[in-house]
Amino acid sequence: MATAEDKTPPGIPPDLGHLRTKEEMELYYRNCRLSMxxxxxxxxxxxxxxxxxxxxxxxxxxxxxxxxxxxxxxxxxxxxxxxxxxxxxxxxxxxxxxxxxxxxxxxxxxxxWSTATFAIEQMFDSYRGTADLLNTVTSCVAVAGAFSCWNRFSLPMTARTTKAAVVAGLVYGGLQDLLGVARGRRIRYVDWIKRQLGSGQREQPAQQ
CATH class of the missing domain: 1.10.287 (Helix Hairpins)
Known part of the structure; x- marks a missing residue:
């Protein structure tokens, strides 16, 4: 009969098996949007x-x-x-x-329409391998386009709906990214900005 020690992944001490699983779960939740x-x-x-x-x-x-x-x-x-x-x-x-x-x-x-927005957002998160405001804006614009076609909006009304979707996506996606950064979630464009700022700060002392 298998024991708890037999189920511990290879290379991990038996007494740390439960701790490793807990850390993985915490990391998984931290990398999810809104920690959910x-x-x-x-x-x-x-x-x-x-x-x-x-x-x-x-x-x-x-x-x-x-x-x-x-x-x-x-x-x-x-x-x-x-x-x-x-x-x-x-x-x-x-x-x-x-x-x-x-x-x-x-x-x-x-x-x-809300479920469609969140589902498309998650689809882009899985496809790109990262969760950021770009996926949120894309999902909002996609749903806004489908909503406009379904209701047969005119071109000016469709444009206004799309603009509102872009603003909503930027605000909601930006808030999600801020909360994610505060909780330690890695976001590509935030990491890129940090690298650019870090390289700029390293170049200044070298020039002096």
Whole structure:
């Protein structure tokens, strides 16, 4: 029967086998965006985006349903107490139904496009072998283009949507990179800038 010592990788002392595994896990999490692996980060982003869309859609749908109900019944307002009770009861039902229906519609839409953005970002991370703001900007622009085509935007509207996607990608990707650098994650362009600054500082004393 195999023991814990038999499962220790070759070249690693048996008493350090668990420590090595823990260090590898810490390194893996540190190298992930927001210190979360894709299997956790993408579903969490999808859930939060659905919740945000559902909240906004419920508020918008409920307000629209209430205004529509008032417009449809403006010519036949009740005149009795019982009539007003039934009027408000029906109105509240329509507001709740319209809000929930619009909430699910908007929540699913935002969830779909947000999930696509994070999935494409992860795809570029895996393809390039690094996670930086370039992949975030690329995924945002790709999803913005698909969103514009799906909604058949005009060229000026598509251009504005793309510009907004570039800004969002730069801001969100930049914040991720800042957090990653703070936690010790290696980022290619940051390492390149450090090398350039380091070589410049070494050249100055040599010239003096």
């Amino acid at each position: 692996p894709p299997g956790l980060r993408i579903p969490m982003a999808s859930g939060l985006s659905f919740l945000a869309g559902f909240t906004l859609g419920t508020a918008k749908g409920g307000k629209s349903a209430g205004l529509r109900f008032r417009a449809e019944h403006a010519h036949k307002l009740p005149t009795t107490t019982t009539g007003w009770f039934l009027y408000h009861k029906s109105k509240n039902y329509q507001v709740a139904y319209g809000g929930v229906r619009e909430g699910f519609k908007m929540g699913l839409k935002i969830c779909f």
